[in-house]
Amino acid sequence: MQMEVRTASRYTQTALEAPAVMSVVTAEDIRLFGYRNLAEVLDSMRGLYVSYDRTYHYLGLRGFASPGDYDTRVLLLVNGVRFNDNVYDQAAIGTDFPLDLDLVDRVEFAPGPGSAVYGANAFFGVVNVITRDGRQLAGPRVSTEIGSHGSAQLRFSVGTVDDAGRDWLVSATRLSARGADPYYAAYDTPANNHGVAQGLDFLRSTQLFARMHREGLTLTMAHGERDKGMPTAAFSQVFNDPRSRLSDTSTRVAAEYTSQWQPSLAFTGRLHAGRYRYVGNYVYDYPPLTVNRDEGTGQWWGAEGQWVSTALARHKLSWGLDYRRDTGITQRNADIDPPASYLQARRKGDMLGVYLQDEFALRADLTLHAGLRWDKQTGSQSAVHPRLGLVYWWNPATAVKLLHGTAYRPPNAYERDYRVDLPGGVVDTAALHSERVRTTELALEHAPSGATRMLLTAFHSHVSNLITLADADRPDRVTINNTRRVHVEGIEAEVEQRWSGGSRVRVAYGWQKARDLAAQADLTNSPRHLLKVQWADAVKLPFGADWPQGHYAIEGIGIGPRNTLQNIRLPGHLLTNLTYSTRFGGVDVSVGVYNLFNRRHADPASFEIRDNLVWQDGRTYRVKLTYGF
Secondary structure, eight states: OOOEEOTTTSSOEETTTSSSOOEEEEHHHHHHHTOOSHHHHHHTSTTEEEEEOSSOEEEEETTBOOTTOOSTTSEEEETTEEOSOSSSOOOOOSTTSOSOGGGEEEEEEEESOOHHHHOTTOSSEEEEEEEOOHHHHOEEEEEEEEEGGGEEEEEEEEEEEOTTOOEEEEEEEEEEEOOOOOBOGGGOSGGGGGGBOOSOSOEEEEEEEEEEEETTEEEEEEEEEEEEEOTTOTTTOOTTOTTOEEEEEEEEEEEEEEEEEETTEEEEEEEEEEEEEEEEEEEEESSSEEEEEEEEEEEEEEEEEEEEEOOSTTEEEEEEEEEEEEEEEEEEEEETTTTEEEEEEEEEEEEEEEEEEEEEEEETTEEEEEEEEEEEETTSOOEEEEEEEEEEEEETTEEEEEEEEEEEEOOOHHHHHOOOOSTTOBOOOOOOOOEEEEEEEEEEEEEEETTEEEEEEEEEEEEEEEEEEEEOSSTTOEEEEEEEEEEEEEEEEEEEEEOTTSOEEEEEEEEEEEEETTTTEEOTTOOSEEEEEEEEEEEOOSSOTTSOOEEEEEEEEEEOOEEOTTOOEEOOEEEEEEEEEEEETTEEEEEEEESTTOOOOEEEOOTTOSSSEEEOOOSEEEEEEEEEO
16 A cells, blocks of 8 residues: 555655555556456546547546547656657557556556656656566566457567676567447448448557666667457448558667766666557548548657655655757558559657756655756747645645646647648648646545545646647538637545455545536536445355466446537446456466446547447456466
């Protein structure tokens, strides 16, 4: 309950000490509850919810999940290194996330503005995925799983420590799925297969990961490739055409060096580089019937330096700089046959950020966290963002936190440059300005032992210059503009208890109200109520004396009613997942049933989808076997 976290301040501290109300999901949680991707991990956390449009997963944070936003308002890190691409600023949290969850040690989430520490995109929160070491896997492992809709996955990994003391982790994962045949009421005609998209929900992906650690040096490589069908006929496509598909390819490499320069001064330096490429094949009947190819490619490299000093009594100072060079961002749009080009956009740029933080012990029971960061990004004005936090220790197990901070998000390359006057294209976009948010939060955390944790928090946020996607004046076109101001307020509560025999329970509830001030209406896809309930315990099934003891885990995820873009009230729902895991004959066995009671439920659709909502899967299954040599 009082594990150490890194994300709130960019250095290690306990969850009670951190100037944030942290959420953490560990490798044990991932195994016990049978999470299949990062989106499901985040969906289990307090105050978060996930939507899925059969192509990408989108993260809702404290009542905010703007349609058309590619998860640009959350910063995604892996081992502290930025994973948002530089074309769309997208945080890939679904099947496009290039890392197998079996390699994850824990996932940390720090809610609230984080620009004073991390700069752009740390708007509503920061997600940090921390990977395992090779010694934790201890040898070669093979894992295979099968599930509903023809899904099958195979992973091979090796973790070891060589004679020179180098810790190695190498892994490869291959996943394929036939997918469902979803129904869309907007296309329910005989010519459109009565609204059923057949064979277009498929998925194929490959993930490669390698990590080497020795003393203060860590080298990391992550590569992911994904091919995904588009059953929704998004962006005004011809419905149910088998050529409608997209691919995502991303590669990240990073080198990190840590050193204790003096007893009171530590240094961390990083070099990192990445490449992201998106290719979408969109089928249109202008006429003639043709395939339109949409491409976005980004390349970048960056450097970071951070120093943490405890030389001054009662102060823990940290300062550093972040630099990123966008060596190339290219966006293209063209018809294949007959050939026609509609977009050729290229840009380069830089980002520089400098920050300073102070953790000042005003008294033995009162700590002030103060931070300030200056950022400058090509094409946007410079920005200065502060953070203030007071942590009062009511007693050694109880902390009261008063937190205030601001954040910003400059328009990304897609929002700045993508202009295509075709069905589904973007037109009439004016000059864009950076979004800004200001948040104040009051929290009470109580952790009387390593087995108990309770939390209560209230927050208020004000968002200005919100960049939104909206219908344009011309049919089948959309536009991007700074059009809205939003107030968000809410309360969250969480209780967790664990017992020595392996039993555990966690209940989290969130109430939030996100209002568009101009329209005096609730935001689209913004539920007032969120409920997360987990229960896990050890159990011995009656299959004979030789059958080992296992664990079952039940998770309930409830989401309240939400508005769609057409202002239709979508009913709330409660989904139940059940997972049983055990070890038999040296093989780890996990059996999961998702949406156990086969609830019919849907998520609001975005502007590019003709239907008002996107129906989600009913009851699905997964069986997973893992063997270590």
